[in-house]
Amino acid sequence: MRELFQADLKSLGDQLSEIASLVRAAIDQARTSLETADVELAEQVITNDARIDYLQNALDEKAIELLALQGPVASDLRTVVAALRMSSSLERMGDLARHIAQLVRLRYPELVLPESRRERFAQMAEAAVQVATEVEQLLLTHDLDHASQVVKINTQINEVHAENFKAVAAEDWDASAPTTVDVTLASRYLERFADHGVSVARKVTYLVTGEWEPHVQSA
């Protein structure tokens, strides 16, 4: 019985990793579509999000079944509850990648972002892809260095997010109102994406150490 349960827990972990891998692919493709106005790629991100939603539901059903059949306690119980929450964060990350792809589709064949913000958005989107990559690795390995990386990259993303808002408020901002909306939304989507990554990192950290805060090297 106990061995069976460990196998179930592992399969829950595998399902989480699978979703994380799809989320990584989604944000990577959303990033490329944002930078190249590749509407077919954007469509793919939008279509594929249904798969993430489906897998989240499947994971949640599995977790509830585990709770019902096995009645886990202590750390096993916390692992199952954390899996439920992490699947919800990953699902939201998928939604946010889809939202970016939807901006691309809306503005096609134009690029969503004005020239003046493209370089910093490229860094921000690259950082979001890194967050997803670190989250995926964290779920696969439970190596908390990946959790620290997520927190560190999130700080960088927050900096660009604040800078985007400053740029829009500056006197030399001359983009159209719809472009201002797009910059606001794209920046917010990427910032939220990273926030959810931090939320997953905190949950894995808690499961491994009993402490909520990932350790961030000061280097």
Next chain:
Amino acid sequence: MRELFQADLKSLGDQLSEIASLVRAAIDQARTSLETADVELAEQVITNDARIDYLQNALDEKAIELLALQGPVASDLRTVVAALRMSSSLERMGDLARHIAQLVRLRYPELVLPESRRERFAQMAEAAVQVATEVEQLLLTHDLDHASQVVKINTQINEVHAENFKAVAAEDWDASAPTTVDVTLASRYLERFADHGVSVARKVTYLVTGEWEPHVQSA
């Protein structure tokens, strides 16, 4: 044992209702501060959000304790898992009310919204308060009429949200870029607030009927 558990379930429901009541107060005050640039009220919303976060954590700990000690199955189990998820939706609703209050604080003593959008935003914010009120009533009574109302009001909010974006893209839009950002964010916050309300409505509907979709009268 069984009776004790029912009392625990009830206390979980009471905790949810308490959070919903604070969320309703938060969005109501956020709405007033948005319309009057009342920065003290905005500060209050921002400060009070910590209480919502605290109560969410307390509810989650209680739910996990229930799972550990009672090992509920079937509908009791689904009730506890749904409570965990609804507390998370309510906590996000509190965050979104706080985000609106933060916009008010940022722009004080100016009003956040340009004159041309104030009337529609007033309706949108009033609808968001209604969503919170219906959610609170739904959690108190489990009367699914409140769930239908939430879905119906959400549709109205989505309409104003789309209209706000159209207004910003129209030729006669002459607000500054920071105001365009504020309109974008405030609209998005209210729309997300209502989405989370729908998410709670769907969960209660599922617990009561086994079906996900609240019935919406066509009248």
